[in-house]
Amino acid sequence: MLPGAVVGWDLNAALGLAAALGIPAPAAAELLPIIEAVMVRKMNEQMER
Numbered sequence: 001m002l003p004g005a006v007v008g009w010d011l012n013a014a015l016g017l018a019a020a021l022g023i024p025a026p027a028a029a030e031l032l033p034i035i036e037a038v039m040v041r042k043m044n045e046q047m048e049r
Contacts, residue, residue, distance in 0.1 A: 006043045009036045 011032060018028035 004047065006040050008040060
């Protein structure tokens with residue numbers, strides 16, 4: 001995180017959480033970058049308001 005902006009997630013932590021939830025690693029590895037991009041964009045939009 002930069003002052004006033006989110007630049008990304010800790011994907012190692014996200015993959016660990018997915019594993020703990022029983023989500024197969026290949027599925028998590030495929031989907032997390034897509035989800036991350038949307039969430040980062042939305043979080044930054046909200047912080048601008």
